[in-house]
Amino acid sequence: MIINTPIDMHLHLREGDILKDVLPYTENQFAAAVVMPNLVPPVDNKERLLSYKEEILKTAKNFIPLMNVFMRDYNEDELLELKELIFAIKLYPAGITTNSEGGVKGIESVYPVLEMMQEFEIPLSVHGETHGFVMEREREFIPVYEKLARDFPKLKIIMEHVGTAEMLDLLDKYDNLYATVTLHHLLLTLDDVAGGMLNPHYFCKPIIKTPKDRDAIQRFVKSGHKKVMFGSDSAPHPLKNKLKGAAGVFSAPVILPALAEFFEGDIETFQKFISDNARNNFNINVPEKKVEIVKEEWRAPYIVGEIKPMFAGKIFKFKVIS
Amino acid sequence: MIINTPIDMHLHLREGDILKDVLPYTENQFAAAVVMPNLVPPVDNKERLLSYKEEILKTAKNFIPLMNVFMRDYNEDELLELKELIFAIKLYPAGITTNSEGGVKGIESVYPVLEMMQEFEIPLSVHGETHGFVMEREREFIPVYEKLARDFPKLKIIMEHVGTAEMLDLLDKYDNLYATVTLHHLLLTLDDVAGGMLNPHYFCKPIIKTPKDRDAIQRFVKSGHKKVMFGSDSAPHPLKNKLKGAAGVFSAPVILPALAEFFEGDIETFQKFISDNARNNFNINVPEKKVEIVKEEWRAPYIVGEIKPMFAGKIFKFKVIS
Numbered sequence: 066m067i068i069n070t071p072i073d074m075h076l077h078l079r080e081g082d083i084l085k086d087v088l089p090y091t092e093n094q095f096a097a098a099v100v101m102p103n104l105v106p107p108v109d110n111k112e113r114l115l116s117y118k119e120e121i122l123k124t125a126k127n128f129i130p131l132m133n134v135f136m137r138d139y140n141e142d143e144l145l146e147l148k149e150l151i152f153a154i155k156l157y158p159a160g161i162t163t164n165s166e167g168g169v170k171g172i173e174s175v176y177p178v179l180e181m182m183q184e185f186e187i188p189l190s191v192h193g194e195t196h197g198f199v200m201e202r203e204r205e206f207i208p209v210y211e212k213l214a215r216d217f218p219k220l221k222i223i224m225e226h227v228g229t230a231e232m233l234d235l236l237d238k239y240d241n242l243y244a245t246v247t248l249h250h251l252l253l254t255l256d257d258v259a260g261g262m263l264n265p266h267y268f269c270k271p272i273i274k275t276p277k278d279r280d281a282i283q284r285f286v287k288s289g290h291k292k293v294m295f296g297s298d299s300a301p302h303p304l305k306n307k308l309k310g311a312a313g314v315f316s317a318p319v320i321l322p323a324l325a326e327f328f329e330g331d332i333e334t335f336q337k338f339i340s341d342n343a344r345n346n347f348n349i350n351v352p353e354k355k356v357e358i359v360k361e362e363w364r365a366p367y368i369v370g371e372i373k374p375m376f377a378g379k380i381f382k383f384k385v386i387s
Numbered sequence: 388m389i390i391n392t393p394i395d396m397h398l399h400l401r402e403g404d405i406l407k408d409v410l411p412y413t414e415n416q417f418a419a420a421v422v423m424p425n426l427v428p429p430v431d432n433k434e435r436l437l438s439y440k441e442e443i444l445k446t447a448k449n450f451i452p453l454m455n456v457f458m459r460d461y462n463e464d465e466l467l468e469l470k471e472l473i474f475a476i477k478l479y480p481a482g483i484t485t486n487s488e489g490g491v492k493g494i495e496s497v498y499p500v501l502e503m504m505q506e507f508e509i510p511l512s513v514h515g516e517t518h519g520f521v522m523e524r525e526r527e528f529i530p531v532y533e534k535l536a537r538d539f540p541k542l543k544i545i546m547e548h549v550g551t552a553e554m555l556d557l558l559d560k561y562d563n564l565y566a567t568v569t570l571h572h573l574l575l576t577l578d579d580v581a582g583g584m585l586n587p588h589y590f591c592k593p594i595i596k597t598p599k600d601r602d603a604i605q606r607f608v609k610s611g612h613k614k615v616m617f618g619s620d621s622a623p624h625p626l627k628n629k630l631k632g633a634a635g636v637f638s639a640p641v642i643l644p645a646l647a648e649f650f651e652g653d654i655e656t657f658q659k660f661i662s663d664n665a666r667n668n669f670n671i672n673v674p675e676k677k678v679e680i681v682k683e684e685w686r687a688p689y690i691v692g693e694i695k696p697m698f699a700g701k702i703f704k705f706k707v708i709s
Contacts, residue, residue, distance in 0.1 A: 198576065198577070198598055256520055258581070262633065263632035272581055275522065310585035310586060310587075311584065311585075312585070
């Protein structure tokens with residue numbers, strides 16, 4: 066099968082050696098990806114943005130990075146300048162995810178920026194979790210999404226890496242809410258993290274939740290819902306950091322083979338989820354890139370640099386032809 | 388304060404070097420402990436039982452091990468012989484916990500043994516979890532407890548390491564059901580395992596659950612309920628095995644200091660929970676041993692042999708005088 070112009074709407078590439086190790090896997094499978102800005106220091110100004118983009122483009126020639134910047138109190142001039150360079154601005158509730166210690170605390174403190182983003186048509190990307198109990202953080206964040214959606218009706222808001230069934234119900238309730246879904250929240254549950262031996266490689270934020278949540282996500286994705294887009298949240302951490310408890314799943318190497326199995330021949334819905342919905346919802350214009358997937362056994366890598374990927378060593382029924 | 392004859396109703400001691408490393412902490416705080424039989428191979432016959440008990444007594448002089456054996460298809464002669472040597476027989480649903488691969492699958496397959504245990508007045512100790520979703524395994528096991536309690540009304544059945552609020556409601560519903568509560572299920576939630584960085588040292592089975600579950604356990608324990616007994620389930624694993632995902636919390640070093648803080652001066656309830664309830668419910672006759680706890684700052688060990696304890700390095704307000 067041929068997939069046309071796949072786009073990963075949520076990707077962590079890091080910098081330096083890790084970027085060099087992981088980016089080829091995304092370039093091999095995707096035309097473009099939204100690159101997240103939670104580096105140390107964060108990507109939150111034009112200079113840092115341009116130098117990070119340059120580093121990415123040095124490694125990947127046949128790939129379009131759609132850059133995000135980290136939320137802060139941008140002024141109008143900064144936003145107008147950034148507008149041409151970025152896809153969206155990423156909002157992390159403070160202290161919840163990797164390198165997000167600089168994230169905003171009260172949503173209202175960024176309202177002036179959100180006003181301008183709405184006016185300038187810059188989308189908002191949100192890591193939607195409260196500081197509550199780990200299994201309830203997304204559910205508790207739902208009122209924040211609803212408030213944002215109502216207060217900024219023309220601001221396009223992306224609920225990133227949705228892992229809780231009830232969040233998906235917001236998509237039909239608010240025109241301006243969208244969702245990305247990761248491979249791991251689509252296919253796994255907390256059982257894969259802690260049901261047998263503890264598996265740090267499937268530990269991430271938002272934590273992978275219940276079978277009920279996973280099944281609801283699968284139903285939404287299989288329905289071809291127009292506002293549900295693939296965003297891997299592939300987040301590479303060296304093994305030694307994962308063993309110290311770092312959050313993130315490195316799924317980049319296995320995405321298209323795993324999704325080809327998941328869609329069981331329904332190429333039309335696969336195409337919408339992996340590309341068309343994103344392009345239509347956000348008018349993303351990137352050069353066409355056809356990616357061929359063949360039905361042929363393929364084994365996922367056991368290790369990539371110092372990083373253990375999702376489904377390491379697993380044999381898939383599909384292979385990407387590079 | 389003086390605690391009279393504390394008993395740990397659920398303890399893992401292992402064998403060899405680990406036993407030598409960990410047992411002094413229990414001996415220092417407890418008069419006796421129920422020693423669990425899930426070694427490799429399991430303790431499930433008289434010879435293995437006696438040699439294991441001998442190994443324990445070589446290390447701890449001022450301490451009574453109350454021995455459990457692993458459930459299997461014991462015959463009448465074996466049971467009559469074991470009766471004088473053991474406290475209870477431990478039932479693990481197959482494949483759920485460490486070294487429990489030999490556990491029974493269908494509860495009814497052990498009914499002939501349970502009939503004899505009831506007749507011979509040998510208590511049954513149960514790890515109550517199904518094979519379902521990790522957060523629901525205890526709740527799903529409740530009907531099994533109810534069936535056992537009804538089918539063997541004179542068999543004393545201990546619901547071990549209760550971590551789910553609803554299980555505690557069974558105590559007032561069935562005369563013959565009892566419960567042990569661990570330090571970690573009493574004080575922690577899944578947030579301590581996976582709310583921040585992943586913490587493998589608080590990963591155990593049954594998994595530590597929600598704030599609602601923890602709060603219900605705290606209420607039951609603080610109420611002084613007669614059928615609720617302390618059982619640490621302290622389960623030492625060398626660091627290298629914890630980092631590979633082994634389940635178990637090594638709480639032995641910190642139990643009395645942590646409980647002294649928890650009970651906030653309510654020595655009467657503390658005494659019931661840590662000793663009297665167990666002695667009354669099961670007619671446990673062990674020599675009296677007074678343990679003194681003083682209000683003095685004490686720092687929990689960072690490491691014991693190769694094992695990282697619960698609350699490693701934490702400063703407590705209470706100290707056990709040995």
